[in-house]
Amino acid sequence: xxxxxxxxxASKINKALVKGRRxxxxxxxxxxLTLVVVTDEENxxxxxxxxxxxxxxxxxxxxxxxxxxxxxxRDRTRSRLDAEVRVGADxxxxxxxxxxxxxxxxxxxQSVVLPLLLPDxxxxxxxxxxxxxDPAQDPLGAxxxxxxxxxxxxxxxxxxxxxxxxxxxxxDTDLSWTRITPWRSMLAAALDQVACQVQGVEVEGxxxxxxxxxxxxxxxxxxDVPVRRSRSAGPGLTAVRMDTDCGPIxxxxxxxxxxxxxxxxxxxxxxxxxxxxxxxxIAEELxxxxxxxxxxxxxxxxxxxxxxxxGDGAPAKGEREGVPAPVESAAKAPADRATxxxxxxxxxAK
Numbered sequence: 176x177x178x179x180x181x182x183x184x185a186s187k188i189n190k191a192l193v194k195g196r197r198x199x200x201x202x203x204x205x206x207x208l209t210l211v212v213v214t215d216e217e218n219x220x221x222x223x224x225x226x227x228x229x230x231x232x233x234x235x236x237x238x239x240x241x242x243x244x245x246x247x248x249r250d251r252t253r254s255r256l257d258a259e260v261r262v263g264a265d266x267x268x269x270x271x272x273x274x275x276x277x278x279x280x281x282x283x284x285q286s287v288v289l290p291l292l293l294p295d296x297x298x299x300x301x302x303x304x305x306x307x308x309d310p311a312q313d314p315l316g317a318x319x320x321x322x323x324x325x326x327x328x329x330x331x332x333x334x335x336x337x338x339x340x341x342x343x344x345x346x347d348t349d350l351s352w353t354r355i356t357p358w359r360s361m362l363a364a365a366l367d368q369v370a371c372q373v374q375g376v377e378v379e380g381x382x383x384x385x386x387x388x389x390x391x392x393x394x395x396x397x398x399d400v401p402v403r404r405s406r407s408a409g410p411g412l413t414a415v416r417m418d419t420d421c422g423p424i425x426x427x428x429x430x431x432x433x434x435x436x437x438x439x440x441x442x443x444x445x446x447x448x449x450x451x452x453x454x455x456x457i458a459e460e461l462x463x464x465x466x467x468x469x470x471x472x473x474x475x476x477x478x479x480x481x482x483x484x485x486g487d488g489a490p491a492k493g494e495r496e497g498v499p500a501p502v503e504s505a506a507k508a509p510a511d512r513a514t515x516x517x518x519x520x521x522x523x524a525k
Contacts (some may be wrong), residue, residue, distance in 0.1 A: 183291035195262035228454035311344035345466035371421035381409040393473035
């Protein structure tokens with residue numbers, strides 16, 4: 176059931192939700208959380224489809240906030256809120272409200288969203304694109320226990336990782352981190368099968384793929400060994416190679432679907448490592464609403480501390496030996512205030 180409301184208010188939207196539930200014969204509210212999706216008109220369809228698919232695992236009230244750009248000065252000074260209310264089969268297993276904001280109300284989206292949040296239920300805010308540099312300080316992000324961004328959608332994802340580290344607040348996470356969960360699980364399982372000391376690691380993947388950087392930072396942080404970042408044509412992550420005192424260990428995925436795990440002295444094994452859809456990533460993030468300390472530790476390690484692509488580990492041009500770059504200092508600042516985590520020699524899955 177769909178209900179269109181033009182130039183409306185939050186109170187009228189709540190009444191439309193109650194009326195819609197009664198019309199389909201389900202007056203009880205059975206949602207477990209509120210998912211707020213902040214996007215633009217161009218990406219709204221894909222984001223809403225992913226959120227709807229994820230709701231089959233996590234029934235939720237989905238609030239899609241679309242900030243419309245007014246073309247004229249007169250339109251920019253006129254505030255208006257249009258809404259589309261979906262319940263029943265049109266909203267997956269929960270409820271969906273699409274909010275289109277015009278004029279001055281664009282800068283006060285939190286005042287529209289706040290009355291529509293489910294009472295006594297956690298709130299998750301997701302920015303598919305155009306995420307703020309400090310999600311916790313964003314007016315909408317301040318309403319949430321979890322804040323989900325996606326650096327893969329950024330123009331300069333590697334620089335964005337440094338900014339995320341500088342502004343990290345418990346509860347922040349990123350879909351670029353979620354994408355490497357199967358890789359981290361497989362690498363941890365491979366290291367559990369051998370009693371070897373890792374001496375060095377190479378992570379191979381696309382040049383501007385933040386998931387490759389995050390995996391390299393996680394390995395460097397947890398194993399406390401040099402990690403070299405090398406480039407490939409993709410898709411995404413293509414290989415991780417570890418040098419150990421028992422022989423090489425490699426996880427190679429050339430086609431984005433099937434990977435080959437090779438351990439010295441053991442037969443090669445084919446493992447499924449397919450590239451997952453956004454709906455699967457969101458569903459995974461909604462399974463846990465507590466802060467992800469492993470992500471925080473990897474992020475704070477600092478992308479600038481990875482070895483250069485040629486493997487020499489030399490400082491970048493214009494950077495003096497032993498003096499951290501300014502962006503690295505900003506990325507490490509929160510870590511200085513946090514409790515230091517002792518490195519471990521074996522990787523742990525998320």
